[in-house]
């Protein structure tokens with residue numbers, strides 16, 4: 108399975124709302140396998156299709172024991188609040204504190220098209236929210252106040268120049 112190139116901010120595809128997944132076939136399973144492999148290689152805990160250049164309603168994750176494929180994901184319920192550090196493979200993992208719901212219920216389809224619901228808390232719930240945002244063309248920095256967003260982008264650009 109090939110490792111895909113991870114798209115980086117400010118590539119336009121990251122801001123695109125994903126198209127719904129309608130065909131659940133071998134091609135989709137292969138794509139998900141590539142996404143898992145790409146995510147593990149980059150030492151991430153979640154990866155959305157936008158992050159490999161495909162504007163689709165699709166993400167994979169493996170975070171605190173929650174390993175799943177989510178097609179057409181939706182956060183259908185949230186409770187509580189958490190303020191923790193978050194980063195993104197598309198923005199060089201530069202961390203920033205983001206406020207998210209503490210508990211979140213994800214509704215999505217698996218790689219075979221079966222609908223499921225999964226409730227998680229803490230880091231895994233954060234991941235549900237971060238990846239579902241990606242599928243809707245939203246990055247975690249879009250949830251930051253402008254000054255902090257600018258700081259993350261600045262640090263990301265700087266680190267990119269060092270490489």
Ligand SMILES: [Zn+2]
Nearest residue numbers: 194195196197
């Ligand atoms: Zn991300």
